[in-house]
Amino acid sequence: MQVRLASTAGFCFGVEKAVNSVIEALESSQETIYLLGSVIHNDQMIEHLKAKGARCIDSVEEAVGPASIVIRAHGDTPEVYDAINAKYLTCIDATCPYVKRIHNLVKTKANEGYRIFIAGDANHPEVIGINGWASNNADIFMTAYDTQTMTGGDEKCCIVAQTTITRENWDEIVKVLESKFSNLEKFDTICNATAQRLNEASCIAQESDMVIVVGGRDSSNTQKLYEACSSHCDRTYLIETAAELDRIKPIKHIKIGITAGASTPKWLIEEVIEKVKFLNTDENEIDFKEAFESSLTQLHPGDVVKGKIISFNGNEFFVDVGYKCDGIIPLNEYTDDPFFKSEDAPGEGEEIEVYVVKVNDGEGNVLLSKKKVEAVNSINELEDAFEDKRTIPVRAHEVTNGGLLAYYKGARVFIPASQLGLKYIRDLSDFIGNELNVRIIEFNMQKRRIIGSQRILLEENRDKSATNLWSTIEPGMKITGTVKSFADFGAFIDLGGVDGLIHLSELSWSKIKHPSELLKIGDKVEVSILDFDREKKRISLKYKKDSDNPWIDAAAKFKVGDIVKGIVTRLVPFGAFIEIDKGIDGLVHISQITGKRISKPEEILHIGDEVIAKVIEMNIESRKINLSIREADVKKEDADNLPTGINSGSETQ
Numbered sequence: 001m002q003v004r005l006a007s008t009a010g011f012c013f014g015v016e017k018a019v020n021s022v023i024e025a026l027e028s029s030q031e032t033i034y035l036l037g038s039v040i041h042n043d044q045m046i047e048h049l050k051a052k053g054a055r056c057i058d059s060v061e062e063a064v065g066p067a068s069i070v071i072r073a074h075g076d077t078p079e080v081y082d083a084i085n086a087k088y089l090t091c092i093d094a095t096c097p098y099v100k101r102i103h104n105l106v107k108t109k110a111n112e113g114y115r116i117f118i119a120g121d122a123n124h125p126e127v128i129g130i131n132g133w134a135s136n137n138a139d140i141f142m143t144a145y146d147t148q149t150m151t152g153g154d155e156k157c158c159i160v161a162q163t164t165i166t167r168e169n170w171d172e173i174v175k176v177l178e179s180k181f182s183n184l185e186k187f188d189t190i191c192n193a194t195a196q197r198l199n200e201a202s203c204i205a206q207e208s209d210m211v212i213v214v215g216g217r218d219s220s221n222t223q224k225l226y227e228a229c230s231s232h233c234d235r236t237y238l239i240e241t242a243a244e245l246d247r248i249k250p251i252k253h254i255k256i257g258i259t260a261g262a263s264t265p266k267w268l269i270e271e272v273i274e275k276v277k278f279l280n281t282d283e284n285e286i287d288f289k290e291a292f293e294s295s296l297t298q299l300h301p302g303d304v305v306k307g308k309i310i311s312f313n314g315n316e317f318f319v320d321v322g323y324k325c326d327g328i329i330p331l332n333e334y335t336d337d338p339f340f341k342s343e344d345a346p347g348e349g350e351e352i353e354v355y356v357v358k359v360n361d362g363e364g365n366v367l368l369s370k371k372k373v374e375a376v377n378s379i380n381e382l383e384d385a386f387e388d389k390r391t392i393p394v395r396a397h398e399v400t401n402g403g404l405l406a407y408y409k410g411a412r413v414f415i416p417a418s419q420l421g422l423k424y425i426r427d428l429s430d431f432i433g434n435e436l437n438v439r440i441i442e443f444n445m446q447k448r449r450i451i452g453s454q455r456i457l458l459e460e461n462r463d464k465s466a467t468n469l470w471s472t473i474e475p476g477m478k479i480t481g482t483v484k485s486f487a488d489f490g491a492f493i494d495l496g497g498v499d500g501l502i503h504l505s506e507l508s509w510s511k512i513k514h515p516s517e518l519l520k521i522g523d524k525v526e527v528s529i530l531d532f533d534r535e536k537k538r539i540s541l542k543y544k545k546d547s548d549n550p551w552i553d554a555a556a557k558f559k560v561g562d563i564v565k566g567i568v569t570r571l572v573p574f575g576a577f578i579e580i581d582k583g584i585d586g587l588v589h590i591s592q593i594t595g596k597r598i599s600k601p602e603e604i605l606h607i608g609d610e611v612i613a614k615v616i617e618m619n620i621e622s623r624k625i626n627l628s629i630r631e632a633d634v635k636k637e638d639a640d641n642l643p644t645g646i647n648s649g650s651e652t653q
C-alpha cells in the first residue's frame with residue numbers, strides 16, 4: 001500500500017490563526033470566551049474548544065459580560081463589532097487577514113461611491129460579512145447565470161470574490177459583468193490556499209485508487225475537495241473522523257490519497273492516518289508520521305526561492321511559493337524604483353525569485369522581498385562597473401542636499417551637483433526623471449556610498465572631440481558649434497571641447513555693433529575656419545556666408561552716373577559713409593558734400609540722414625564706391641520716389 005498525504009491538507013493559515021487566538025484566550029483569560037457562530041466548520045474542533053471552556057452563541061445578545069467574543073475567520077459585519085462594543089465586551093477579532101482585506105477594500109470603494117458586486121454565495125457567512133462592509137447594498141452572484149438579469153451601465157463599480165470560489169466561476173461572472181459595465185474594477189480576492197488545495201487534491205486523486213477527504217460535511221471547502229476528487233477517483237470518501245474508516249474494507253496493494261479541508265485540525269488527520277494502517281494488509285509497515293511531516297514544504301528566513309505571481313493589488317504582490325500559505329511582497333519590498341507603474345508588474349503565473357524575510361509576518365503570511373534578491377545583483381553590477389570604469393545608465397529621482405539621487409535597478413547612486421556638468425549647475429530639478437549615463441567614481445559598501453559622475457564622461461567626450469578637431473582642422477573647413485558667450489568684439493563658439501572666435505566683422509556683411517544683434521547664447525551655428533594656431537589653441541571663425549556678399553551683385557546693381565538714395569552711417573574728417581544697399585557703403589568725400597566750402601562733414605550731414613547722391617566712381621574688387629551729393633541734381637518729387645539703395649538710372653541726371 002502507498003499513502004500520499006496532500007501537503008495542503010488541514011488548516012489554512014487563516015483558520016490556524018483563528019484557532020490559536022481562541023486557545024490562547026482560553027488559556028490566558030479568566031473571562032468567558034464566546035465563539036460567535038461556527039469559528040470553524042469542524043464539529044470536532046468546536047467540541048475540542050468547548051471542552052477547554054469556550055461557549056458557543058449565535059448572537060452577541062446571548063453573551064453575558066464580562067466576557068470576550070471571538071469573531072470567526074470568515075469575518076463579520078460592522079454591526080456585530082458595534083454590538084460587541086455596545087455591550088462593553090472584549091472583541092477577539094480572528095478574521096482571516098485575507099478576508100479583512102476584502103472588508104477594507106469594499107468599505108473604501110463603497111465610500112468612494114462605487115457600486116459593489118460580490119462573486120460568491122449570498123448565504124455564506126463570509127459573504128454576509130463582506131456585504132455588511134458595503135452597507136448591505138452589494139449585488140451578489142453565485143454564478144454567471146445570476147448576472148443575466150443585470151442592466152449594465154457606465155457607473156463606477158467593482159467586484160470582489162468570496163475567498164473560496166473557484167477561479168472558473170469568477171472568470172465567468174467577471175466576463176458577463178465586463179460586457180455590461182464599462183467602468184468595472186476587478187479585485188480577484190480568491191484565496192490561493194483554496195485553489196492550491198483543490199489543485200493538489202485533483203492531482204493526487206488522478207494518481208490514487210482511493211481518496212479519503214477529511215473534514216466537516218457542512219464545510220464548503222471540504223465539499224469542494226470531495227467533488228474535485230470524486231471527479232477523478234470513484235472511490236473517494238468524505239469522512240469527519242477516523243471512526244468512519246471502519247466502513248471501508250481493507251484492500252491490498254493500492255494507492256491511497258489523503259487530503260483534508262481548511263478547518264480540519266492536524267490531530268484529526270493524524271488519527272485518520274493511524275487508522276488507515278488497518279486498511280493496510282501489506283506486510284511492510286509505513287511510517288505515516290514521516291509521510292505527514294515530509295509532505296509540508298519547508299521555508300526558512302534568508303532562503304531565496306522561486307514562486308509564481310498570484311495577483312497584485314497595487315500595494316502587494318501575492319506569490320505562491322509552494323508553502324501552506326501565500327507569500328506577500330509589499331510594494332516597497334518589490335522595488336525601490338519610484339517610476340514603477342502597475343502596468344510594469346509581472347502577470348499572474350509569472351515566475352519570480354524571492355527572498356524569504358519572515359516565514360510568518362504576524363498575520364500568517366510569508367513575508368517576501370524581491371528587492372533583497374535584486375539589490376545583491378544590482379550592487380554587484382555597480383561594483384563591477386566601478387572596477388571596470390564602465391558607463392552605466394541611472395534614472396534621476398530626486399534632488400537632495402548637494403546633488404541628485406538616482407537609481408540603477410533599484411540600487412541608489414548619488415551624483416553630487418559638481419559631478420553633473422562641465423560647469424556647476426545650480427538648478428538640478430530639470431534632471432528629475434531623466435536617464436543619465438554615469439561612471440561610478442566611489443564604491444564603498446561599508447559607508448553605503450555609491451557615487452556616480454556624469455561630468456567625468458562629459459570631460460572625456462570633450463577631450464576626445466578636441467583631439468579630433470585639432471587633428472582634422474584646416475582653413476575653410478565648415479563646422480557646427482554652439483554659441484557660448486559674447487564679447488564686444490565678437491562671439492565665442494564652442495566647437496566641441498575647443499572654443500573659436502567670430503570677430504564682429506566676420507559675423508555679418510552689414511555693420512553690427514554687438515553679436516547679440518545676430519545670435520543668441522546656445523544657438524547652433526555653422527561656421528567656417530578662417531585661421532588657427534595649434535600652440536596658442538586659437539581658432540578664428542567666419543559666420544557670414546560668401547554667397548551673401550552684397551558686393552557680388554553690386555556691379556550689376558550700380559554703375560557710374562546712377563543717382564542713389566542712402567543713409568549716412570558714419571562721419572569721418574574726410575567725408576561721410578552712405579549705406580546705399582544692405583552691406584554696401586559708399587564714400588562721399590568732404591569736397592563732394594556741397595558746393596560751399598566746409599571744414600567738417602558734420603556741418604551739413606548727421607548720422608541717420610537720408611541723402612541723394614550720384615555714383616561717380618566704382619571699384620568692385622577693392623569694394624569702393626565714391627559718391628557725390630553735390631552732383632546729384634534731383635528734383636524734390638523725383639527724390640521722394642527714389643527707394644533707398646535702388647539706383648534711379650543715369651537718365652535722371
Ligand code: F3S
Pocket residue numbers: 012013014015073074096097098099163191192193194262
Ligand atoms: Fe483565510 Fe484563505 Fe483560510 S481566506 S480562512 S486563508 S481559506
